[in-house]
Amino acid sequence: MKVVSQATREAVVAAIGDTRSVVTIGAYDGVHLGHRAVIAQVRARAAALGARSVVVTFDRHPASVVRPESAPKLLTDAQQKLELLASTGVDATLVVPFNVDQAGEAPVDFVQRVLVDALAVRGVIVGEDFHFGYKRGGNVQLLRDVASTRDFEVLPLGLVARADGVDEPVSSTAIRRALAGGDVQRAAHMLGRNHELRGVVGPGDQRGRTIGFPTANVEVDSSLCLPADGVYAARVTIESSIEGAAATTYDAAVNLGRRPTFHEHAEHSLLEAHLLDFAGDLYGQRLRVVFHAFLRGERKFSGIDELKAQLQVDIAHARAALG
Numbered sequence: 001m002k003v004v005s006q007a008t009r010e011a012v013v014a015a016i017g018d019t020r021s022v023v024t025i026g027a028y029d030g031v032h033l034g035h036r037a038v039i040a041q042v043r044a045r046a047a048a049l050g051a052r053s054v055v056v057t058f059d060r061h062p063a064s065v066v067r068p069e070s071a072p073k074l075l076t077d078a079q080q081k082l083e084l085l086a087s088t089g090v091d092a093t094l095v096v097p098f099n100v101d102q103a104g105e106a107p108v109d110f111v112q113r114v115l116v117d118a119l120a121v122r123g124v125i126v127g128e129d130f131h132f133g134y135k136r137g138g139n140v141q142l143l144r145d146v147a148s149t150r151d152f153e154v155l156p157l158g159l160v161a162r163a164d165g166v167d168e169p170v171s172s173t174a175i176r177r178a179l180a181g182g183d184v185q186r187a188a189h190m191l192g193r194n195h196e197l198r199g200v201v202g203p204g205d206q207r208g209r210t211i212g213f214p215t216a217n218v219e220v221d222s223s224l225c226l227p228a229d230g231v232y233a234a235r236v237t238i239e240s241s242i243e244g245a246a247a248t249t250y251d252a253a254v255n256l257g258r259r260p261t262f263h264e265h266a267e268h269s270l271l272e273a274h275l276l277d278f279a280g281d282l283y284g285q286r287l288r289v290v291f292h293a294f295l296r297g298e299r300k301f302s303g304i305d306e307l308k309a310q311l312q313v314d315i316a317h318a319r320a321a322l323g
Contacts, residue, residue, distance in 0.1 A: 001086035004094045007118045016054075016092045020122040022046035023115060025056040025132060027172075030075035031084035033192045034127075034160040034170035039088045041157060042125050051122045052091045056114060057081070058098040064223075065103050073225035075172060075191070077198065094119065107138025111146050121152045128156040182228035184291040194290045197224060197271065201282040213311050215255070215272035216282045218289060222268075229257035229269055231295045231314050233321035236273050237288040247288075250275040253311075253318040254289060257298035276315065293321040 002015040012021075022045045024038050039055065046053035059078065063071040076084065085093050096102065096114065105113075110133050115121040124143055132138040143154045159169035168174055170190045178187040179195060188194045199218040216236075220226065236252040255272045273289055275282075295317050301307040 001082075001090055002092040003082060004092055005097075007094060007096055007114045009118050009120070012092075012094070012118050012120075016052050019120070020049070020051045021054045021119040022049060022051045022123040022125065023054045023056055023119055023121050024125050025115075026126070026130070027061050028055060028057045028081060028085065029061060029072075029172045030175055030191060031081060031088070032075075032170055032172065032175060032190050034190075036088055036192060037160045038125060038127065038157055039085075039090055041155070042123075043089060045123050045125060045155065046091070049122055053089075054119055055085055055090050055093045056096060056119075057085075057093060058096050058102075060098050062098050062103065065098055065100060072172070072176060074223050075175060075195070075225050077221060077224060080196065080198065104134050107133030107142055108146060110138065111143065112150075115152070116146075116150050121150075123153045123155060125155045125157060128158055130156070176225055179225055179227045182230050182294045182297070184227055184232065184294055187227075194292055195225075195227065196288055196290045197226070198286065198288050199271070201285050201287060203283070213274055213308070213315075215274045216285075216287060218271045218273055218287050220271055226256060226269060226271070227291060227294075229298045231255050231298070232291050233293040233295055233318040234273065235290045235292065235322065236275055237290070238282070239286045239288065250278050251318060251322045252276060252289070253295070253314045254291070255298070274311075274315070276319065295321065 004011050004015045022042050024042045026035070028035050039053070042055070043053045061071060061074060082093060094114070115124065124147070126140065126143070128140060130140060140154060140156045147154050159171070161169060175187045175190050178184075178190070184195055197218070197220050199220040201216045202219040203217065232254045234252045234254040235249055236254075237247045237249040239247050252273045252275045254274070257269050271289065273287065295314055301310065
């Protein structure tokens with residue numbers, strides 16, 4: 001997959017050639033099963049028309065600019081989103097910088113500048129409830145109005161139903177709701193994969209090491225969506241700093257929370273991962289934490305002995321859950 005960072009015809013041609021495009025547009029946070037269904041249709045239609053398949057997305061969630069006080073936490077960081085988009089087989093992703101000027105752009109101007117001029121659009125495939133542009137004034141009908149004079153087609157799609165039988169379509173909002181309840185398995189059903197967080201191991205209070213259960217304090221970007229506080233079975237991958245070297249993955253018991261046994265009023269939740277059957281120093285290493293199962297909620301213990309006994313139980317449950 002080619003990544004294009006400038007919405008100009010010259011940049012597009014340099015990346016994917018002088019060919020017309022079938023396009024979808026959106027934040028694509030999470031690249032969940034609903035997103036993948038749309039992209040599959042984009043690829044199929046592009047193949048039928050002899051065109052290129054392109055995802056148009058943004059370098060940040062538009063809500064972080066338009067309404068920062070209520071912007072949602074992200075399911076993926078920018079790098080993971082590009083990796084997931086590449087895994088769909090789409091030919092290219094155009095990443096449009098989103099700022100105050102972009103937020104104020106009229107929808108028809110966006111269509112002309114990005115879709116018509118830069119991408120030589122042949123077809124647009126979006127969800128039937130799609131909105132874009134200044135004050136969300138753009139929609140499927142506006143796209144059709146422009147298409148009638150610019151020689152491209154518009155194909156709206158219905159939302160993808162959830163596979164678990166719940167009468168609610170797959171959406172980033174529904175996934176965040178599942179994570180907020182600690183239901184990482186329900187989130188995985190909608191994502192099409194297990195929820196993942198990435199971060200660098202930073203200094204902690206080293207209390208886990210002193211009681212025989214060393215943990216890696218993974219510093220996660222505050223813009224990312226954390227599951228509910230609690231203990232989880234997870235798999236943790238240590239990304240190698242040597243180019244071309246294989247990453248190593250371990251089963252883990254992960255505590256996400258404010259550690260009430262030791263802290264009365266912690267300001268925010270921390271992600272601490274105890275890697276099973278691992279010995280070594282992880283400071284400064286970048287980890288990928290993939291959540292598989294919720295084991296229990298966070299609680300306050302009477303002291304170190306009670307905590308150590310529970311940690312042994314948590315590790316046993318994590319091994320069983322990971323199988």
